[in-house]
Each structure stands twice: as C-alpha cells, then as structure tokens.
Amino acid sequence: MTKKEKNLSLPQVKRQNNQVYKDKKRIVLDQSKLDLDVVFRPSKVNELTAEFIGLMQQAMKEAKPFDAGAAMGLTVALVIRHFTSIETNAKTYEEHLDMLRQLKDANYLDTIMDAFELSEVERVFEEIQRSITSLTAEVDASLQKDFAADSPAGGQADA
Known part of the structure; x- marks a missing residue:
C-alpha cells in the first residue's frame, strides 16, 4: 500500500524553514553576548547582496575609495x-x-x-x-551597445 502524498503548502514550507534556520550560536564578548545564525537563510543572503551592490554604488558615486x-x-x-544580534544603526x-573598525579595535572582530x-x-x-560579475557583464554589454550605436556605419569596422 502506498502512502498518499500531500500537496505542498506554505505553512509546511514555513515550518521546514523555521526548523532549518532556527539554530543560533552564542558567544560572549567581555560582558556582552552575541547570537549568530548557524545556517544563513538564502533570502537574507540575497538581501545582503543587494545591499552590498547599493552601498558599492553609493561609494563610487561619492568617489570614496x-x-x-x-x-x-x-x-x-x-x-x-x-547574521548576528548586534545592535547597530549602520x-x-x-x-x-x-x-568594522570599532569591532576590530575592541578585539571582537576575529x-x-x-x-x-x-x-x-x-x-x-x-x-x-557572482553578482558583481553579472553586473559587470551587463555594464560591458550596455557600453558595447552604446559604442556601436554611436560609431559611424552602425559600429562596423572600416575595411
């Protein structure tokens, strides 16, 4: 006799996700505690990546090194x-x-x-x-397209 398979449901997926991503690791730094995620949620990795790209663009726009x-x-x-419980407004x-400098100077970073x-x-x-590589490829393709459109004879080289 075969067991009947249930249709996938969002509550079931949420329960599974909560189980996979619930584990925390606690470290103590002097008189303070810090909880860290053991397994990173892919959605949080995506958020972090998008924020990284935005901050990188901000730094470049402001001519920061x-x-x-x-x-x-x-x-x-x-x-x-x-991925930690650190309290920051950064x-x-x-x-x-x-x-990062403050954590390093306090000998907490490592x-x-x-x-x-x-x-x-x-x-x-x-x-x-991967995101930077993809973004670079998109920018290069856009520049090539713009260059081809701006050059004489539609970007065709002289013979």
Missing part, C-alpha cells in the same frame, strides 16, 4: 549585521566600515568571524562575486 579590501570589509560588516558605506560556519561565510562571498 572602493577596492578589493574595502569590498571585503564591507562584506564582513554586512555579514555581522545581517546604513551607509562609511558607517559599515566604521562598525572572535565573531571565527564563530561563524566558514562554509556559510564563503557562500556569501561567492554570491557577491
């Missing part, structure tokens, strides 16, 4: 903000980097980052890298 080191620092700050590029599951943090960095 934005190199690989700044990108890494911003990503770490966003991971801490999105919203701008500079506020996130200041948060302890916090070491407490995360490495595979989860790597997944965030990979997602951001």
Whole structure:
C-alpha cells in the first residue's frame, strides 16, 4: 500500500524553514553576548547582496575609495549585521566600515568571524562575486551597445 502524498503548502514550507534556520550560536564578548545564525537563510543572503551592490554604488558615486579590501570589509560588516544580534544603526558605506573598525579595535572582530560556519561565510562571498560579475557583464554589454550605436556605419569596422 502506498502512502498518499500531500500537496505542498506554505505553512509546511514555513515550518521546514523555521526548523532549518532556527539554530543560533552564542558567544560572549567581555560582558556582552552575541547570537549568530548557524545556517544563513538564502533570502537574507540575497538581501545582503543587494545591499552590498547599493552601498558599492553609493561609494563610487561619492568617489570614496572602493577596492578589493574595502569590498571585503564591507562584506564582513554586512555579514555581522545581517547574521548576528548586534545592535547597530549602520546604513551607509562609511558607517559599515566604521562598525568594522570599532569591532576590530575592541578585539571582537576575529572572535565573531571565527564563530561563524566558514562554509556559510564563503557562500556569501561567492554570491557577491557572482553578482558583481553579472553586473559587470551587463555594464560591458550596455557600453558595447552604446559604442556601436554611436560609431559611424552602425559600429562596423572600416575595411
């Protein structure tokens, strides 16, 4: 006798998600506690990635230095903000980097980052890298299209 399969329901999916993403890890830093997500929700990774892109664009628009080191620092700050219980009002590029500096100066940064599951943090960095690669390809394609439209003979090279 075969068991009858039930149709998938949103409450069932929510229960499953709550089960998968409920685990927290608590660390104590001096006299303060900090709870960290053990497994990162993909939807929160997507939110973090979108915020990263927005902050990167803000920094570039304001001619702030934005190199690989700044990108890494911003990503770490966003991971801490999105996947811990830290209380912060950081919203701008500079506020996130200041948060990172404050945590580093207080000797908390390494302890916090070491407490995360490495595979989860790597997944965030990979997602951001994919997004940057995709964004770069879109910008390049747009520039090529604009260049072709602006050049004589519709972008065809001289023979």
